[in-house]
Amino acid sequence: MTNVEVSLKTLLTEVEGAMGAAVVDYTSGMALGTLGGGKELDLTVAAAGNTDVIRAKMRTMEMLGLQEKVEDILITLGTQYHLIRPVAGKTGNGLFIYLVIDKGRSNLAMARHHLKRTEEQLEV
Numbered sequence: 001m002t003n004v005e006v007s008l009k010t011l012l013t014e015v016e017g018a019m020g021a022a023v024v025d026y027t028s029g030m031a032l033g034t035l036g037g038g039k040e041l042d043l044t045v046a047a048a049g050n051t052d053v054i055r056a057k058m059r060t061m062e063m064l065g066l067q068e069k070v071e072d073i074l075i076t077l078g079t080q081y082h083l084i085r086p087v088a089g090k091t092g093n094g095l096f097i098y099l100v101i102d103k104g105r106s107n108l109a110m111a112r113h114h115l116k117r118t119e120e121q122l123e124v
Helices: 004-014 043-064 108-121
Strands: 018-025 030-036 073-076 080-086 095-102
Touching: 004 018, 004 030, 004 095, 004 108, 018 043, 030 043, 043 073, 043 080, 043 095, 080 108, 095 108
Parallel strands: none
Antiparallel strands: 018 030, 018 095, 073 080, 080 095
16 A cells, blocks of 8 residues: 555556656645646646536436445546546545646556556555
8 A cells, every 4th residue: 555645656657657656635725745746737726626527427417316336437538548536445434536638749548557556556
């Protein structure tokens, strides 16, 4: 099991083209940790904004009576992929991992694989 800081460092070093990552509490919208980003990618703002995305999806699934779990949510921009992965398990309830990757330099399938592995190993 790995903590938030190690998990974020692992994502940014192992995922080619990774631009930034965060672990976020979607009940409050607060980031528990961020790494990367910069002037053009404010991860604190992105964490709060993507909280609305995941809340809306969870609410919609509940209204539809779906008993499925969200594996991840993909938002495709012109030059970036934004991935949101809810954290399963006892210690991660209400959390998600947010990863931004460069579309031209990244392999989306591999990024999803690394994100899944990070989610499984995260301990908060």
